[in-house]
Amino acid sequence: MINYRMSYLMSLDFDKKYDLQELVDKIDLNEEELMGQLDTIKNLLSKSYNLEIQWNGQTLFLPKRFPDYWLPLQFEKKEEDIYYNEGERQALIYLLTFSMIEELSVFHFQEFFQVSKNTILADIKKLRLDLKEQNILFVYSRKNGFYLDGKEEQIRIVAHKMVTVAFTTTAGRWGLSKGLLNKSYRLQADVKRNFYKAIEVNELVVVPSRVEETIYFMSYLLCRGEHYSFSTKESEQQLVRCLHVFQASREFVREFPQLKNAEYEADYFGLLFMTIIQGEIRDTSLEFLLEYASKMIHEMERLAAIEFKEFRKLLLNLFYHLVPAYFRIKYHFTLSNVLIDEIKEQYGELFTLTKIALRPFQEYTKTIIPESEIGYFTILFGGEIGNQRQLDRLVRYKALVVCPSGISSSLIMQSELKELFPTIDFKSTTTIQQLESIAETDYDVIFSTIPIQSLKRHYVINPIMTQLEKNQLIRSVQKDVLIPGIVAPSVDEILASLLPYIQLKEGVTKEKLYHVLNRKMMKKLKSKEDEKPMLSDLLTKDMIQLSDEEMTWEEAIVLSAKPLKDSDKITDNYIEAMIDKVKDYGPFIHIGKSIALPHARPEDGVKSLGMSLLKLTHPVNLLEDEKHEISIFICLAAVDNEMHLKALASLTKILSNKENLEQLLNAKTKQEIIELLE
Structure with missing residues (x-):
């Protein structure tokens, strides 16, 4: 490279x-x-x-x-092999105009993309309509060529979004680099060198996976900054100038004297730097985010009915992630998350719970949190839940997990690898920079998302693996490390062994047999995800009660747990523990309007997973507090931190929908409740 x-x-x-x-x-x-x-x-x-x-x-x-x-050397491709799709062309048209490097016409765009005049005109028409909705005009004049008209802050927000769109593909990155060459062959290199210099001198820690696209944006921004400056609000100036990052942004801006107003731009670049810099405790002005991180953890514990054992460790990890996320969300800097669909598919229920746990933070920022951001918080929580599994095993091998994508991705990688390889000790989650300082005697293998030069065994994997990828990884590791000479055969090897001794029925091909066998093997390898019961699987008719008796909140918890006790899913100790938890920690089981979720730890007396529901005609007040009036108790008996999450995610969706919640509160019969749950 x-x-x-x-x-x-x-x-x-x-x-x-x-x-x-x-x-x-x-x-x-x-x-x-x-x-x-x-x-x-x-x-x-x-x-x-x-x-x-x-x-x-x-x-x-x-x-x-x-x-x-130069570009073919960088990308190891020829320009004739580069094809831009419609979205890439429109993003790059915007950025070329945004940069103001040269006067632009339709002909310029034709030459740049090597497409017809009609294609460019169609792109401009669609781009104009899209920008108009964002209060930006895409204007052409004979004197100035194409230019952007609107509020500078909004023009920059859209420019950042366009860089994110283009950056996700090879063609887009080629176009981003090509667009800067008319300004200077070394601009991008100068930006990168001065950025890292400022970061290193001021002892800041960046999230490596975010740097490259930010370098592109800063390069285009510096071009525009020669013509337009932007002054942040006074409150934003006060915040950024209190941070350690401000010294870095000021030093960075000094290296580009061509800027129209370096003082204003130092503030703006400071905000931008914070979107890719890990949070730091030494920035006391960000302590409010530490408080929100704590709130989010407690909210997740409440919603998911779990307890994080290493609270302080999780608090710091969440804070480190929350700081750059806050600046991205608050100031509308777009975040790309190519894993979002995979996250929602594999961790759907956790995604739902995380989205709700983030609501207090969303209310504070007064901005809807994008799914791409929720996804990263989801895998951070998912990784921590996975790390809490109790694995009684003999540790034989040590491994490093290297993931430049940040803390959340590292945690989920470590969690998934622990699930796949219980005989490997994954003690260290590290970045590439930290790898060099770790003695090779301290680990046996490396799992990473990028190729690494090392004498130790090294496996390159995706942050979130498909079942097929997990299958292939298990086979490779088992062959190389765990049990040399004793390896589970692959589908191909099984077929090759069987075919000489069997006769296929008419219409059955080798390919069909392969797919059937592969599905069977994948089913065996699937995680506990598919084993998790739905809400309707747990809250069956015999687990639902309706009562018109008057009672205390303690008596309500005892009654709500009766179906679980009668079916031998819990002990009497568990019921006492649920009541004691409320007395010791307050009305934390109040999870929504008139809804309570009493629960305790599995070791307090859970024999098997279960849920039961009690609906009261006469509501009760938790701890005699009128602010916590409860008419529905949903008692949870969880065997671990995960098996009940799918059911709780479904419950949370019901409680988050006003219409569904009212139906549940107004239900008169068990059948009405069951139909709603289904």
Whole structure:
């Protein structure tokens, strides 16, 4: 891969030779790295593009055509292989206009994308309609070409969104890079170098997976900043100038004196930096987010009827994630989450509960939290729930989990790997930078989302794996590490062994047999997700009671638990524990309008998973407090932190819908309740 610093080759004269030391000074790489990069460039150009450069390990001479091959070198693709879809074209048209690098016409866009005039006109028409809904006008004048008209803050918000759209594909990233070349071949490299310099000097920690798209946005923003400046609100200035990041943003902005108003831009870049920087306890002005992190954990415990054992550890992890999320959500910086569909599919019930647990935070920001953000909080909670499983096992191997995508993704990776490999001890979750400081004797294998150079066994996986990917990983690890010589056969090997001895029925092909066998094996490997019962599976007719008697709240809990006790799902100790929990911790079981969810720990007397419901004609007050009037008790007996989540997620959806909630509160018969639950 070509190092971004090699962009500085473009600032060389193409009619003279440079010795190695001159190149080291200009490129800012050490001799070994630089020689390796030049060898790579020479080989790629010669092999793929039939262009020779004069490089003998000591001196370099570049032909004048060299800049024409810079993008193909970076992406290892030819421009004729790049095809932009409609969304990518419109995003890039916006950003080219946003940057104000040059005057733009329809012809410019045709040349840039290599498409017809009619295609560009159709793109502009759709883009104009979309921007109009966001209070931005896409205007053309003979004097100035295309330009954007509207509030600068909104124009920048949309620009950030457009970078996110383009960044998700190779064609989009090619277009983003190509758009900056008319300004400078080294602008992107300057932005990246100065950003990392400011971060390192001020001892800040970035989330690596967010950096590249932010570098693109900052590059386009710096181009626009030569013509337009933007002043943040006074309250935002006060906040960002109290943060440690402000010194970094101010130092960064100083490196670009062409900005129209560096003072204002330092504030804005400070906000932008915070979207990709891990939260820090030393920023005392962000302590309110620590409080919200605590609220979110308690809300998740309340909604999911679980208890996080390592509360402080989870609190800090959540805070580290919450800080950049707050700045993204509050100031409308778009976050891409390519895993969101996978998260919603594999962790659907947890996603639902997390969304509700985030409501106090959403009310504070006064902004609807995007699903992409909820997804990352979901896997953070999911990872912590998974890590709490009690695995009584003999530890034989140690592994590192390397995931540059951030804390939440690392946690879910670690959790899933623990589930797959109970004989491996996953003690350390680390970043690439931390990996270098860990002795190789401290681990046996590495699991990571990106390739890593290491002498130890190394498995590259996705942050969230499909069942097929899990199957393949289990086979690889079992073959390499766990039980050498004793490996579960693959579907192909099973078929190859069977086919010589069997005769297939008419219409049955090898392919059909393969799919059937594969489905059977996948079913065995599926997680407990499919084993989790639905709400209607637990709250059956014999688990529902209606009472018109007057009673105390303690008596209501005892009565609500009676079906569970009668069916031998809980002991008397569990009922006492549920009552004691309310006395000790307050009315935390009040989960919605007139609804209570009494529960205790599994070890307090749960024999098997169950739920029961009691509906009262005469409501009771928890702890005699009128603010906690309850008419429906739903008693939960959970065997662990996970098996009941699907049922609770369904319950939460019902309680979140005003119409459904009113139907439940007004139900007169068991059948009405059952129909609603189903």
